[in-house]
Amino acid sequence: MVDGTPTWRSPSLARAVAELEAELELAWACLLAELDVAPGTPEETALGWLVADGPDEHDWRVVDAALDRLTCPLCGSTLTHGPVTCHRCAYYHGMRFAARETDRPNVSPGNEHAIRVSFAVARHRARYSPRARVGYELSLPGLVAGELPTTAQAQAAKALINKLTPGECDEVVTLAEVEALARTR
Ligand SMILES: [Zn+2]
Numbered sequence: 001m002v003d004g005t006p007t008w009r010s011p012s013l014a015r016a017v018a019e020l021e022a023e024l025e026l027a028w029a030c031l032l033a034e035l036d037v038a039p040g041t042p043e044e045t046a047l048g049w050l051v052a053d054g055p056d057e058h059d060w061r062v063v064d065a066a067l068d069r070l071t072c073p074l075c076g077s078t079l080t081h082g083p084v085t086c087h088r089c090a091y092y093h094g095m096r097f098a099a100r101e102t103d104r105p106n107v108s109p110g111n112e113h114a115i116r117v118s119f120a121v122a123r124h125r126a127r128y129s130p131r132a133r134v135g136y137e138l139s140l141p142g143l144v145a146g147e148l149p150t151t152a153q154a155q156a157a158k159a160l161i162n163k164l165t166p167g168e169c170d171e172v173v174t175l176a177e178v179e180a181l182a183r184t185r
Pocket of ligand 1: 072073074075076077079080082083086087088089090
């Protein structure tokens, strides 16, 4: 994580995020090697902006890795990690979703999209409401393991989450916990 050490909702979420962050690092290292760019050089930074401004040319891991390496010229934070009021961070956070998503073999189509969105939400949780982020954060470990909830399952989970208070949304660690709380309403 680029903004210090966050406390993740659960150990399984922490593991899923760490696994994906390692994939980001690998994807970036591969691009540098491919283009013969040395890490830590101005050329690397220039390449980062090129990728950030043309996300549709690259896999989302490469785009997210590029953003992690850039500093926002407006707020001085790692790009996209600044305050929600920073327009430049908001712009590039939105732009990232134009990146390419290629499903892994042997997973349901759309799994990769679900992973990249959930990962972005988990790492930029201040941009989302407690009710919005809980669903993404609870589903990420399963998505990384290759699962993809059906539309009906996703809607059922959403209905349960809507019965929780915002405070409860930020505290639950599993979907079973969401179900147990929702049953009392
Ligand atoms: Zn900013």
